[in-house]
Amino acid sequence: MSQWVNYHHLLYFWMVAKEGSIAAAAKRLSVSQPTISTQLRTLEDNLGVSLFDRSGRRLALTQTGSVALRYAEDIFSLGREMVDVLHERLEGRPLRLVVGVTYVVPKLVAYRLLQPALNLGDGLHVVCHEDKFDQLLGRLARHELDLVISDAPIGPHVSVKAFNHPLGSCGVTFFGAPPLARKYKRGFPESLDRAPFLLPMQGSMVRRELDRWFDDLDIHPEIVGQFDDSALLKVFGQSGVGVFAAPSAIEAEITSQYGVQVIGRSDSIQERFYAISVERRLKHPGVLAISEAAKTKLFG
Missing domain, CATH: 1.10.10.10 (Winged helix-like DNA-binding domain superfamily/Winged helix DNA-binding domain)
Known part of the structure; x- marks a missing residue:
């Protein structure tokens, strides 16, 4: 042969x-x-x-x-x-990287993931779209996107021919406006039983992880809001409406940007993030920069 x-x-x-x-x-x-x-x-x-x-x-x-x-x-x-x-x-045009980000991915995580591509210094032009997971996969299949960033991998039964590239994972931190943080920090996590909560929509990967964690600890949150958009959820949390959870990898940014305080942390809940592309092996310089920085810095 x-x-x-x-x-x-x-x-x-x-x-x-x-x-x-x-x-x-x-x-x-x-x-x-x-x-x-x-x-x-x-x-x-x-x-x-x-x-x-x-x-x-x-x-x-x-x-x-x-x-x-x-x-x-x-x-x-x-x-x-x-x-x-x-x-x-050769023609002096900037190299484009068109990325789709699912609503449930925190905006601060998306920024931290995309920042290395923006810092390549080679005239890279990033175009970022936000949508639901299924809609983004459809656009990826039509080659309208170079990459989808999601908290869930593409499943084996999805008809779209694409490949999962794990970026990393981290635990979860629970936040609240100062009055809520003072009330629920003592005795964490049992103190969260009957606490007002802002949660992602049912069906998302992080919501399933949170529900599992609540069940394991026999915690029954009072759900006061459910959100597709992670940024809107944090704005409500900032106003003191309820407790919310977010990836520990961006804990410092969340406390600084939203003026909330840490109630507690759990590594039993893992938020995972994936780059999904039609490439079996990543080749685009922007995507390679995203993957490398995620594994060595953000989630390293």
């Missing part, structure tokens, strides 16, 4: 798989059908596998062919990305 792939042959395979027939691929590539047939067989011989089941004029991918197609998609997608990046730099 050959140790190297002839990428010219691989291009013919990729085009046949996409077009569904040798005739259509030959027309698209402006070459003869015998040329494609010959090079397809050469590729199969070199790899030692059958990539197509040949029945009539149409070709059906074998199971092995489907695996090869996924790799070919990645290879040629990366090639197109390289050309785009080089053209942008």
